Amino acid sequence: MISAVNAEWVIEEYRGKDLGLTYTKEESLFKVWAPAASAVSLVLYESGGVPGESAEETGDAKLTLMSRQGSGLWEVRVAGDLAGLFYMFRAVYEDGTVKECPDPYAFAVSANGLRSAIVDLRETDPEGWETDESPRLAHPVDAVLYELHVRDFSIHESLGAAHRGQYLAFTEGELRDEAGNRLGVDHLAELGITHVHLMPVFDYQTVDELDQGGPRYNWGYDPQHYNAPEGSYSTDPADPRARIREFKKMVQALHARGIGVVMDVVYNHTYAVDTGPFEGLAPGYFYRRDPAGRLTNGSGVGNELATERPMVRKYIKDSLRYWLTEYHIDGFRFDLMGVIDTVTMREIAEELRIEFRPDLLFYGEPWTGGDSPLMNKTLKGAQKGKGYAVFNDNYRSAIKGDNDGWGRGYATGEWGREGAVAAGIKGAIHDFADSPRETVNYVSAHDNLNLWDKILTVQGLRGHCRFPDLADGRLVGGGDAEEAIAKADPYAVLEEGELLQDETVRRSLLASALVLTSQGIPFLQAGDELLRSKFGDHNSYRSSDSINAIRWGNKARFRQVFDYYRGLIALRKQHPAFRLRGRQEVERALHFTRCDGGVVSYLLKDHAGGDSWRNIAVLFNANPWPVTAWLPPSEEGWQVVADHTGAGTETLRKVEGPEITVEGLSLMILYDLCEEPRPRSRTIEIHYEREDGDYRGWNLWVWGTGIQDGQCDFTRLKDGRAVALLEVQPETASVGYLLRLNDWEAKDGSADCYIDCSGEEDWIRVRIRGAGGMQPDSSLGLTS
Template identity: 40%
Template sequence: MTGCIMGVLSLPMSAQGIFNEMSFSADKTVFRLNSPYKTTLRIYKDGEGGKPMKTVKMKSNGDGVWEAVVKGNLNGLFYTFDTGNGECPGLFAKAVGVNGNRGAVVNMPSTDPEGWNEDRRPALASPADLVIYELHHRDFSIDPSSGLGNKGKFLALTDPKAIEYLKRLGVNAIHILPSFDYASVDETRLDTPQYNWGYDPKNYNVPEGSYSTDPYSPTVRIKEFKQMVQALHRAGIRVILDVVYNHTFDIKNSNFQRVNPDYYYRKTADGKYSDGSGCGNETASEKALMREYMLESVKYWVNEYHIDGFRFDLMGVHDIVTMNDIRAAVDHIDPSIYIYGEGWSAGSCAYPTDKLAMKANTRQLNGIGAFCDDMRDALRGPFSDDHKGGFLAGMPDMEESLKFGIVGAISHPQIDMTRVNYSKEAWTNSPTQMVSYVSCHDDLCLTDRLRSSIPGITEDELIRLDLLAQTAVLTSQGVPFILCGEEMLRDKKGVHNSFKSPDSINHLDWNNLKRYPQVFDYYSGLIALRKSHPAFRLANADLVRKHLSFLDAPKGVVAFSLNDNAGGDSWRDIIVILNANKQPTDINVPEGEYTVVVDNGKVDVNGLGSITGQKATVGGQQAMVIYRK
């Protein structure tokens, strides 16, 4: 790799060498830092406070990398680099002390739980087979009603009750919100209520200390994260990490800025920091060292922590070349690792839009997915106005956008793109590049959105529409994605952006499983339906065009057929009807004898009854799925 930084000569070192900042052995530790400034190394006994045990002036190797070899066994000690811009743990610390201000010297194999070398990611034939469950560690387990041990911690997901619950629901991938070391929670005050989603990066390659049982011990957070992954893998559940390379918590105090000021950030033509992230800065993925940093970081999480996928926050801030390089690098390790992200930015970026990994450019991304806001907003209404509804609220002209999501955002002869809400042309090469969803963490959850957009909605109506929405998501040809707790009818008290709201807003109330058992049963039934029949998981655009066709339907109804033994399914013809109208609606279907598997708020893959003839009647604000052999 070569690159030029602030007058420093090109760097012929491998990226692995540049970002391997601490190499431990029992008799010595080698420290390196890539910086244009003279660098001092300091060794400390503890992760915070106290004076340095040793101060070492690092030597330049002539290629912009500073190096120091410290003899003796430093295991358990801490270190910082000082380039004259303030002390920091470097860019690629793999272990840190409390609050991540100092790096830690750790013998990484000692952090492996028993059996870690035998850990394997669960088999996955296609991303279409995934059912992704987005989860925040505190939300999932913090409430006393969860009955889980280690509430709010990585280890909560190792609890047999949590594992059994996830298996019963049927999801096979957990998308964990940012779990790297982030800046907004003070790990020295965990007895004081604090909450954040974690989209404020500090150390990208170390697990977050507040989710461990001991943030002061560098090895505990690492081992417990691995234990979490191991437990989920044993249950057949993949782990997807939410990564936030598009910005840092701030500029002045970031490790990037302290090591190499202004290199890792984009600036506008007038010299101001660009803010495509909406967080005060945006990183420059197109620059050689930032690109290599992202590549090495992703590979590190895959190799060290056995991560199975990545969700890129504001992926539209990153350039297309970098994202494709990451995909290629991951393919060399395991091509089943799924990569997807938000195909947008939070503001304009100081880089040409046609070169960014925006949703509209997804066809230039090789095997990388993006969230489908076309489908999301068609179902529930626009992100920009919580009070406006969509298909679920009976708003007109939402059908075409919903149909576009159902086919996986591919080109399809029955989709009139002039009537789709945001996209005027297909933006995927394959349906597996589209993530289908109706809600996620950074918005109103589904129940709150329904209450906001449909004044006076009754509880019965809310449940019907909630189930209808997820039927669309889980029978679409994309990769389905649901927010943790939707299956128990969670709410967030109407808070749209709950990133730092207290647990009382964000927590799951597990008592809802007793209040609304039919909701959980429907969700788990839909997931089982999807997993049982390959017609819902065709994963190829030509197959979708061949086998999926839309039926004539009145306003407020979308109906489609999966025919001709789609996907080699034992069910020859499957018909899905989504009725947002309040009254029951008749749909003409090809004549035959059909088995009903979804109707009247219930799902049973073994059958709920049968209908014969050329007409199917679906209840108001409900879905129906029927098939004939």
């Protein structure tokens, strides 16, 4: 029995940033944190290993003793170029137990992750990688997220990709159907999304990378090696370099089209404990346990990582840093973020934005999968002012109803949800958020019924569409699932000649239109714009490709639906009124005119967010019948840019009088005057200087901005100072602030301070000297 965690070695934290392998052609340095071990050896192999076969059986193991360096660290240097070899760490404990483990920090692995691999990462860089540039966001609400599974994207023959189900499918441009419609990666660019959110692409456990004939599908929420890409998406899983190089090519291809890449990360649990990446080297430390020593189950799948412990928190941050540095990732979505403690999430958002880029995206699921003993869970509301967002399940349920059943929402036929819909439209600022940047708005994701299937379920049309009764990808009661799927027709209800008149289509568009026009960050599931169906399978995590694959033939078939989505996205991206950045800005500009009887309507007033349109009227009608609405007087008349016939940035028709009819199950968007865009804000650039140079946890608490009061983070370091950018309303004359550590753990200075904004400068620079309670210096308020 291995000695478990105890106070004597828990405090042996290692603060360096070089755990794992540091490779050069001249030598390789190996470092591992194994504080409870009495001896640790590096084991070098010539092969990547065979499942169930020991090192003694292969006969290719070479052991080198590692030396203990303090802080629980073991290290060894090995001369020569080791590229092409594989390695493990072998830990020996006082009771005689021996554990051989892969490197938790391994950035390359053999097929199925059996052993850590030694590669020269520079040899994995594709041509032009050094000049690869990520698209940049001015603000998180400018993002349009698109959740996508690598295999789903290209596995169906209708795409015509050469690399079906693989990373390299994203590099295949100019794919078109017979009608000339753009498919694949060019479809994504045409749609207008800003970021692809990739479901797990780290090395996961449940797909045999070498068995081409076996089950090849899983969503990937079963982590094995957090810092190496999944091999089943590569052309050669047995070559540790292939998956790395091809992953980079995928990122490069998306960036070339102006699309950022968000990684879905699962730092809440591992697939296994005893054979996982941590337990053999730090027994009892990386996982939460109850007082009896049993694993707790906040993830719902048997274990949960103890993120609140320093070396676990360090591991997560180091892992994220690695993906940002090596793969040019643009953001992260955190699975079951409720199981991650609030301090870890705050430090991730704060530190990585300062170290890398201020426009990195961070968001996640603010719930758990089971009961957890963690006290400071990252649930809805915990994100307030902390620089990351959470999924708004309140809004999701208000729009569509429950996830998998007959329960209705606003877009699926139930009155009484208008108030909850209005709360979502305002970016949840009167619900659980401080600003719109903290809410991710969605109705459909990989979990549960997707949007089309949910609407069919509510309408009682599953039988009409011959949906099979599936569980875990198999027919309930037995039988041939593939045959049953082939007989199903998710579109049996459609009158395709009148596509935009169809009730199911209209309800689908109504739901997604709410997401794409609301304040906050919109999130779409891949294929919603093609009326994607999964044949009623609400949990397709290991179902077949016939259920999960995106059928690209639907683009020509449902082109009108795609164009509607594309138009709404273009409208959002072109008009900042739909992307307001702060609570005060929303409260000043967005006013509801009706919120009852199946109708939700509002105005975005007075060039909201600096928009070129003076006033914008947005009306949603969830009734199956037309309703009459009234518009404010306008001498110029109102221009319709979206209704039941289409959506976009161009005028569809003009409305002269105050009375207007909104067709059933539709929306209408109008504007009354187009002028030169107004300045949305002025910017104050604040440089904070501390004598100790330690800016960890420090932030500004501001008021009077007219846009977003509350916490304002420093997002970069320059010349030894922390720099923050603060947006203020153009007419703001003075802004108040205090300097604080985290959530008022300490203050730098005791009195309220103010920045003079009474001049006409659009960009105001100030410098504040602090530390030890010092007051701001005389340069405060000077502009340049």
